[in-house]
Amino acid sequence: MTQHQQDSAVGTTSPGPELGPTGRPHREFPDPAALASHGPARIIALCNQKGGVGKTTTTINLGATLAEYGRRVLAIDFDPQGALSAGLGVQTHDVPTIYDLLLSRQFEPNDAIQRTSVEGLDVIPANIDLSAAEVHLVTEVAREQILAGVLRRVSADYDVILIDCQPSLGLLTVNALTASHGVIIPLECEFFALRGVALLIETIDKVRDRLNPAIELDGILATMYDSRTLHSREVLERVVDAFGDKVLETVITRTVKFPDATVAATPITEFAPEHQASKAYRQLARELVFRGAVA
Numbered sequence: 687m688t689q690h691q692q693d694s695a696v697g698t699t700s701p702g703p704e705l706g707p708t709g710r711p712h713r714e715f716p717d718p719a720a721l722a723s724h725g726p727a728r729i730i731a732l733c734n735q736k737g738g739v740g741k742t743t744t745t746i747n748l749g750a751t752l753a754e755y756g757r758r759v760l761a762i763d764f765d766p767q768g769a770l771s772a773g774l775g776v777q778t779h780d781v782p783t784i785y786d787l788l789l790s791r792q793f794e795p796n797d798a799i800q801r802t803s804v805e806g807l808d809v810i811p812a813n814i815d816l817s818a819a820e821v822h823l824v825t826e827v828a829r830e831q832i833l834a835g836v837l838r839r840v841s842a843d844y845d846v847i848l849i850d851c852q853p854s855l856g857l858l859t860v861n862a863l864t865a866s867h868g869v870i871i872p873l874e875c876e877f878f879a880l881r882g883v884a885l886l887i888e889t890i891d892k893v894r895d896r897l898n899p900a901i902e903l904d905g906i907l908a909t910m911y912d913s914r915t916l917h918s919r920e921v922l923e924r925v926v927d928a929f930g931d932k933v934l935e936t937v938i939t940r941t942v943k944f945p946d947a948t949v950a951a952t953p954i955t956e957f958a959p960e961h962q963a964s965k966a967y968r969q970l971a972r973e974l975v976f977r978g979a980v981a
């Protein structure tokens with residue numbers, strides 16, 4: 687990294703265009719235009735088999751910021767841990783969940799959809815029942831396409847559907863990839879960040895070959911970035927070397943506000959709307975609209 691990049695990464699001013707942490711000139715993406723009508727949804731999976739990289743946090747806060755910009759958003763909790771449901775403060779017990787929609791034709795998606803505290807952001811919850819789905823789906827006809835079939839039934843009501851995947855590349859994640867138009871890979875700016883990404887890309891390529899020719903890699907999102915550490919900057923530099931323009935310009939910095947917002951069961955954009963992290967997720971929403979990944 688050049689001195690100039692380091693200066694701009696730590697936010698000090700220096701002559702010339704200010705560079706963002708990914709080494710490209712910093713820019714604010716424009717506010718998205720209002721939509722004249724809604725749907726059909728573009729479906730995006732938030733996917734990385736590595737745990738704790740920010741998949742759920744990104745689903746919640748990207749969902750909330752896209753809703754702020756007038757998009758109708760449905761977030762799918764696709765992890766038996768139910769962290770997305772908890773983070774959005776919705777019921778997960780004694781209510782229909784994504785598990786019921788996958789396994790039974792008796793339920794309609796609308797039976798499982800819950801509103802959140804954010805206007806325009808709805809969620810289909812999950813709970814530990816979903817851990818049994820992998821086993822039950824194995825014997826189903828077209829077992830990789832079950833989620834796609836469920837989401838087709840709600841697509842018209844939303845502009846974007848975000849799927850919060852569990853940290854695995856098993857049958858549930860393959861279902862998510864088969865149902866999706868795009869994938870966002872959150873990557874934690876940590877030493878082992880790139881480990882496993884080749885396998886993930888290979889899995890996406892196989893899904894494209896065999897199940898879902900249209901799937902695109904929408905972007906790699908660097909999370910938990912800490913510009914004060916050389917280590918974080920080096921990891922991000924390696925990620926940019928490996929993936930070039932696929933690395934989103936928006937970078938999410940590490941901040942303790944996220945765990946606080948999780949405890950409050952609300953997006954950070956509601957918990958601390960003016961916090962730098964809320965602004966970063968708004969920038970991410972604008973960047974994805976700018977890139978055409980979201981209407």
Ligand SMILES: Nc1ncnc2c1ncn2[C@@H]1O[C@H](COP(=O)(O)OP(=O)(O)OP(=O)(O)O)[C@@H](O)[C@H]1O
Nearest residue numbers: 737738739740741742743853910939940941944945
């Ligand atoms: N930018 C950030 N700064 C600090 N902490 C963060 C940040 N993003 C997420 N976290 C925290 O890190 C933990 C893991 O984040 P998160 O649950 O979003 O990851 P995940 O990829 O969904 O994990 P899993 O693979 O277990 O589902 C959470 O406690 C979350 O609050």
Ligand SMILES: [Mg+2]
Nearest residue numbers: 741742765769
């Ligand atoms: Mg998660």
